[in-house]
Amino acid sequence: MPRIAVNGTNLYFEEHGTGKPLLLLHGFAGTTEMWKPQVEAFSAGHRFITYDLRGHGRSDAPASIKDYSIDIVAEDQRQLLKRLGIARCVVGGLSLGGFVTLGFWAKHPEMVAGMVLADTGPGYRNPRGGMELWNRARLEVAEVLTQQGIAGYLKSPYATTIYYSGPEIMRSHQPHGLANVSLGVMINPLMPPLEDIEAPTLVVCGDDDAAFLPPTEYMHKHIKGSEKVIIAKAGHAANMDQPKAFNDAVLRFLRGHDL
Numbered sequence: 001m002p003r004i005a006v007n008g009t010n011l012y013f014e015e016h017g018t019g020k021p022l023l024l025l026h027g028f029a030g031t032t033e034m035w036k037p038q039v040e041a042f043s044a045g046h047r048f049i050t051y052d053l054r055g056h057g058r059s060d061a062p063a064s065i066k067d068y069s070i071d072i073v074a075e076d077q078r079q080l081l082k083r084l085g086i087a088r089c090v091v092g093g094l095s096l097g098g099f100v101t102l103g104f105w106a107k108h109p110e111m112v113a114g115m116v117l118a119d120t121g122p123g124y125r126n127p128r129g130g131m132e133l134w135n136r137a138r139l140e141v142a143e144v145l146t147q148q149g150i151a152g153y154l155k156s157p158y159a160t161t162i163y164y165s166g167p168e169i170m171r172s173h174q175p176h177g178l179a180n181v182s183l184g185v186m187i188n189p190l191m192p193p194l195e196d197i198e199a200p201t202l203v204v205c206g207d208d209d210a211a212f213l214p215p216t217e218y219m220h221k222h223i224k225g226s227e228k229v230i231i232a233k234a235g236h237a238a239n240m241d242q243p244k245a246f247n248d249a250v251l252r253f254l255r256g257h258d259l
Helices: 032-043 070-083 096-107 130-155 175-184 210-222 243-256
Strands: 003-006 009-016 020-025 046-051 089-094 112-118 201-206 227-231
Touching: 003 070, 009 032, 009 070, 020 032, 020 070, 020 096, 032 046, 032 243, 070 096, 089 096, 096 112, 112 243, 130 175, 201 210, 201 243, 210 227, 227 243
Parallel strands: 020 046, 020 089, 089 112, 112 201, 201 227
Antiparallel strands: 003 009, 009 046
8 A cells, every 4th residue: 555654644645657747636535546537548648646635545534633724735745746756747636636736836836837626616705605605514514424424424415526436435534534624624715816826727627517617617717828628418526427528638738738
């Protein structure tokens, strides 16, 4: 089991292929397994890297909420890349993974050669309205996980968008780890102005992922020179619903910017 010690924790990671590095992060309650439909296509010309975020899967799940924040997971990624000898690469992710990608860019823009933001959003600029509803949901998710465990979470309405993780993968999670991610990393989501992004950026969303179509349009509008791809007949896990369309969009973006 390839695990690496960084930032006071141990992360499970995978590498496939050689070439320019490309790192992608999974969504909430996901693992590296959700990127299996991408491994063959991306590793053919790139050093394709994935890992389980802290609190997920085969990575450590620290017990204390103090060990979870957007800055902490961004530092995990910085140290992982450093240990792998990578100073700069294309980074990206889906849903939570996309939000973490933006957090990494905010802290370490010099390490970001390009970004792939899939079925995700930049957070909320107004503390009322959308953010208030989002925070309430994160609290409820943590409560379900803490009181009812993984089985209870899977029966809750909050599990409808995590179909990228089957029962076997869900059983690999520690419920306190997911609860801490929900409370420590995902509460009060807010990123610096997207207009400051200079790295080439691809914004992707499934056309059936109604909740994330507006933030996709917002990111495309505010990130200078960004490219947008809406994938037909795809939901929140666009990379799994339509892997060929997703892979083609990402590879076209990489080739277009010599990344």
